[in-house]
Amino acid sequence: MRSTRxxxxxxxxxxxxxxSFGYDPASTVLRDISASFQRGxxxxxxxxxxxxxxxxxxxIGGVYPVRQGAVRIDGEAIDTRNAEQLYKLRRRLGMLFQFxxxxxxxxxxxxxxxxxxxxxxxxxxxxxxxxxxxxxxVGLRGAAPLRISQISGGMARRVALARAIAxxxxxxxxxxxxxxxxxxxxxxxANLIRKLNDxxxxxxxxxxxxxxxxxxxxxxxYIMAAPGVxxxxxxxxxxxxxxxxxxxxxxxxxxxxxVKFHYPAPPLAQDLGLTxxx
Amino acid sequence: xxxxxxxxLVGLFVLLGIAALVFLALxxxxxxxxxxxxxxxxVAKFDNIGGLKVxxxxxxxxxxxxxxxxxxxxxxxxxxxxxxxxDKSVQFPxxxxxxxxxxxxxxxxxxxxxxxxxxxxxxxxxxxxxTQSAVVLESLISQFLFNKxxxxxGPAAPAATAAPAPSGAKK
Amino acid sequence: MEWLAAIGRHVxxxxxxLGHHATFFWELLRTLPASLRRPSFAxxxxxxxxxLSLLVILSSGLAVGFVLALQxxxxxxxxxxxxxxxxxxxxxxxxELGPVVTALLFAGRAGTSLTAEIGLMKAGExxxxxxxxxxxxxxxxLAPRFVGGIVAMPILALLFSAIGILGAYVVAVLLIGxxxxxxxxxxxxxxxxxxDLGNGIIKSIVFGVICxxxxxxxxxxxxxxxxxVARATTRTVVISSLTVLAMDFVLTALMFSxx
Numbered sequence: 001m002r003s004t005r006x007x008x009x010x011x012x013x014x015x016x017x018x019x020s021f022g023y024d025p026a027s028t029v030l031r032d033i034s035a036s037f038q039r040g041x042x043x044x045x046x047x048x049x050x051x052x053x054x055x056x057x058x059x060i061g062g063v064y065p066v067r068q069g070a071v072r073i074d075g076e077a078i079d080t081r082n083a084e085q086l087y088k089l090r091r092r093l094g095m096l097f098q099f100x101x102x103x104x105x106x107x108x109x110x111x112x113x114x115x116x117x118x119x120x121x122x123x124x125x126x127x128x129x130x131x132x133x134x135x136x137x138v139g140l141r142g143a144a145p146l147r148i149s150q151i152s153g154g155m156a157r158r159v160a161l162a163r164a165i166a167x168x169x170x171x172x173x174x175x176x177x178x179x180x181x182x183x184x185x186x187x188x189x190a191n192l193i194r195k196l197n198d199x200x201x202x203x204x205x206x207x208x209x210x211x212x213x214x215x216x217x218x219x220x221x222y223i224m225a226a227p228g229v230x231x232x233x234x235x236x237x238x239x240x241x242x243x244x245x246x247x248x249x250x251x252x253x254x255x256x257x258x259v260k261f262h263y264p265a266p267p268l269a270q271d272l273g274l275t276x277x278x
Numbered sequence: 279x280x281x282x283x284x285x286x287l288v289g290l291f292v293l294l295g296i297a298a299l300v301f302l303a304l305x306x307x308x309x310x311x312x313x314x315x316x317x318x319x320x321v322a323k324f325d326n327i328g329g330l331k332v333x334x335x336x337x338x339x340x341x342x343x344x345x346x347x348x349x350x351x352x353x354x355x356x357x358x359x360x361x362x363x364x365d366k367s368v369q370f371p372x373x374x375x376x377x378x379x380x381x382x383x384x385x386x387x388x389x390x391x392x393x394x395x396x397x398x399x400x401x402x403x404x405x406x407x408x409t410q411s412a413v414v415l416e417s418l419i420s421q422f423l424f425n426k427x428x429x430x431x432g433p434a435a436p437a438a439t440a441a442p443a444p445s446g447a448k449k
Numbered sequence: 450m451e452w453l454a455a456i457g458r459h460v461x462x463x464x465x466x467l468g469h470h471a472t473f474f475w476e477l478l479r480t481l482p483a484s485l486r487r488p489s490f491a492x493x494x495x496x497x498x499x500x501l502s503l504l505v506i507l508s509s510g511l512a513v514g515f516v517l518a519l520q521x522x523x524x525x526x527x528x529x530x531x532x533x534x535x536x537x538x539x540x541x542x543x544x545e546l547g548p549v550v551t552a553l554l555f556a557g558r559a560g561t562s563l564t565a566e567i568g569l570m571k572a573g574e575x576x577x578x579x580x581x582x583x584x585x586x587x588x589x590x591l592a593p594r595f596v597g598g599i600v601a602m603p604i605l606a607l608l609f610s611a612i613g614i615l616g617a618y619v620v621a622v623l624l625i626g627x628x629x630x631x632x633x634x635x636x637x638x639x640x641x642x643x644x645d646l647g648n649g650i651i652k653s654i655v656f657g658v659i660c661x662x663x664x665x666x667x668x669x670x671x672x673x674x675x676x677x678v679a680r681a682t683t684r685t686v687v688i689s690s691l692t693v694l695a696m697d698f699v700l701t702a703l704m705f706s707x708x
Contacts, residue, residue: 061581090583101578104570118584281489288496291503295604298611299650302543303642305633333641386639 005220005234012075013039013171013203014060019069021052021059029055030228032069042197042204044214047224048250048259053207054098055228057173060205061095062086091119093171094164098179100156102148108135108159109144115166134162138192154185158192165196171203172196178210186210190217211251215240223247226259317344317363318402322376322389327358328412329387330378336362338391343368346389362389371396375408387412473666476587477595484592494597498559502605505558506551510609513550514616517541522625531627535636538617539610543640543649544705547610549697552656555602556689560664563594564685567668568678576669591665598661599654606653648704655700656693663689 014037022028029052037043045053058064059071062078062085070077079085102111112131116122122130135141138158143151151159157177164172174193178186194217197204208214214221215236222233225246232239232247239247249257265271324330327349336344344364352359364370373394380387391406400406485491521537567590570576576586614636622629640646664685671681 063577063580087583090581093581095578095581097574097578099573101574103575104573114584115582118582118589281493284493284496285489287500288492291495291500291601291604295607298604298607299646301611302607302614302646305637333644335638 007036007038011038012036013073014205015072015075016056016059017070017072019059019071020067021055021064022067023064028067028228030059033228033230034069035222035230035233037203037205038220039203040197040201041219042194042206042217044218044221045205045207045224046209046211046214046221046250048209048226051224051226052228053224054175057095057175057205057207060171060173061093062089091167092169093173094167094169095173096157096160096164096175096177098176099153100160102156102160102163104148106148107144108140108146108148108151111148111159112162112166114163119167130166131162134166135159137165137196138162139188154181154189157181157189161189161192161196165200168200169202172205174204174206174208176208177206178208178213186213193217211253223250225250316366318366319347320362320364320370320400320402320404320406322360322362322406322409323352323355323357324360324376324378324409324411325357326378326411326414327360328378328414329380330358330360330389330412331386334386334388336364336389336391338368338370338393343391360389369399370394372398372400372404373408374400374406375410376406377410378412380413470666473669474662477591477662477665480585480588480592481596484588485596490589490593491596491600494593495600496597498555498563498594498597499601499604502555502558502601503608505554506605506609507612509550509554510547510612511616513546513609514538514542514613515620517546517613518617518620518625522621522627531625532631533635533639534621534627535614535617535632536639538621539614539636539640540645542610542613543645545649545697545701547606547613548649548652548656549693551602551606551609551653552660552693553690555598555605555657556660556664556686556693559598559601560660560685560689561682563598563661563664564668564671564682565678567591567594567665568671568673568681571669571671572673572675572678574673587669591669595661595665598664599657602657602660603650603653606649606656610649644704648700651704652697652700655696659692659696660689663692 016033016035019030019033020028021030033052033056035056045056047053059066059078060073062080065080072078073089076085078089103114106114109131112134113127116127116130120127132141132144135144138161140155140158140162143155143159148156148159161177172193177189177193181189190213193204193206196202206214206218218236220233220235221239223231223239223246225231232242232244234242239251242248242251246258248254249259255261330346330349332346332349334346335342336346344362346360347363348361350359351357370391371394373396375392375394377390377392378387379390394408517538518534521534521541522531525531525533525537567576570590576590579586579589618629618632621627622632667681667685667688671677
């Protein structure tokens with residue numbers, strides 16, 4: 001079941017217009033993807049591993065050029081060879097990587113201060129204030145002097161979030177923010193994502209395979225499947241009520257359905273030698 | 279902040295490097311001898327310059343007073359022409375002579391200047407008239423053998439004896 | 450004729466690799482002016498690559514000086530030229546062993562640490578994160594390390610030679626009993642600052658460029674897995690060492706040809 005959402009041009013912050021992409025000429029990771037992401041909302045991109053959802057984020061960041069179609073930000077197509085356009089684009093976004101991607105040679109404070117030092121001329125006292133406020137927003141102000149090796153994985157992701165919001169970006173990209181976290185940390189993270197989005201009026205894209213957490217915080221969701229296609233999109237309630245077997249299997253976590261449980265193999269009896277092989 | 283201590287350490291490191299450079303240049307190499315600032319040029323022509331090289335020393339009474347700056351062949355007289363940079367503080371009489379000598383038995387060759395008795399001194403750019411070429415080992419040996427043969431051969435020998443004279447044979 | 454096609458493919462691969470190295474080098478050079486506007490990063494790298502290599506370089510230099518003095522003494526004593534030990538050791542160090550051995554040691558110690566560090570940053574997505582923060586990793590991470598290596602290497606080579614000569618002095622004069630005056634004066638008169646010392650410095654600068662570039666390139670191009678980083682560090686040492694030795698031959702032939 002497809003949603004009949006219609007967005008005005010001004011509402012679409014990001015638009016994928018019949019995008020096809022592959023990391024090398026032989027493979028294709030995304031096939032003819034069309035999707036749009038509404039300004040000011042939290043949109044989830046869900047799917048199993050290998051369906052190409054992280055690739056979407058990388059294309060938005062302008063890391064790779066698309067093979068076909070275009071990725072438009074605010075109506076303007078991304079040209080990966082235009083260094084100035086990429087620079088401006090990346091100044092407007094903040095990305096949270098799956099494991100944080102913190103700079104291991106810097107302290108927690110220095111990590112969050114990094115974008116400020118690189119892109120602004122603010123003096124030290126201002127930088128200190130901003131860093132502490134960002135850390136406070138994620139609840140880690142007390143951890144400022146710690147080194148990266150001293151903090152846990154969950155804390156690392158929160159520091160990375162503080163770093164991602166250091167310059168108050170309009171667009172926040174989250175790559176698998178819930179993976180590997182305990183229920184409390186997951187709840188904290190989900191809460192932060194929603195609160196930040198609402199408080200700053202930013203647009204958030206959350207890539208994940210955790211359906212429950214995402215549905216609790218997102219306004220809209222896209223579901224992708226293995227060959228690199230979108231199989232459904234809509235508001236969480238619409239997707240929950242979907243009849244599509246692929247969507248139902250994914251949302252309910254059913255072990256068998258359109259995505260088979262068994263890896264292709266000859267019949268069991270044949271493997272065990274009980275019947276004559278052909 | 280440890281940034282400052284890092285900078286201090288790097289400064290020390292660079293200082294150590296400069297110290298090593300100074301040590302190597304002064305104590306372990308020939309930088310301390312003059313470098314062409316207060317010198318004047320003399321020219322010497324030889325029938326055979328032997329193993330003389332550019333930057334070979336010019337000595338007088340064993341003391342280094344200059345360096346060889348260039349060696350070339352005079353296309354007209356087929357003589358070796360050596361240009362010498364001599365320290366300004368040392369003047370030589372216009373009839374001084376230059377010989378190509380060897381330091382030690384198998385060492386490097388240098389030019390030895392022997393002061394003459396003239397009242398007039400060399401002017402910059404002058405040519406040293408009296409020169410003696412390098413001793414060529416082969417001619418020494420052949421002279422020696424020849425003398426030996428002459429001695430053994432009998433009284434016809436005397437005409438053949440000679441002091442090792444400058445010869446044109448290639449070394 | 451399959452082997453012909455295989456050779457052809459191999460040649461094309463080599464050419465492509467060379468081209469990739471060249472473009473990378475050019476891009477690195479282009480970032481230098483911007484990255485040098487904040488010299489504190491390069492200074493920190495000079496510390497990491499230079500100061501922290503001092504122990505290895507100085508102890509190796511001392512050891513090489515000892516051994517060289519001993520060996521040349523044995524060789525020269527048969528010709529009654531034992532007093533020239535200082536001269537031979539100095540020339541060997543300043544012209545050849547100082548720049549070359551320092552470069553090999555540098556590749557092993559500093560080069561591998563550079564490659565591993567950058568490779569691990571790549572594996573941990575730190576370089577991608579930087580890129581998406583609109584900070585060029587080549588300018589922020591690679592260029593300071595490249596510059597740091599080029600600055601550190603000649604200094605290390607000079608220190609290697611200097612301490613080697615001192616080591617030779619210890620062996621020749623203090624242990625064997627040669628005359629100290631002769632030791633220094635024969636050395637002084639035989640070593641030319643411009644030709645020997647100067648060329649040695651030029652060599653060490655060239656080697657510094659080679660080792661730093663290879664280390665930084667291998668780290669940046671490493672596959673972001675543990676095996677990828679391990680193989681990259683090995684490649685750094687091997688490629689640096691072989692290139693240094695090859696360049697040494699070329700430079701020596703150019704600089705020290707007898708006229």
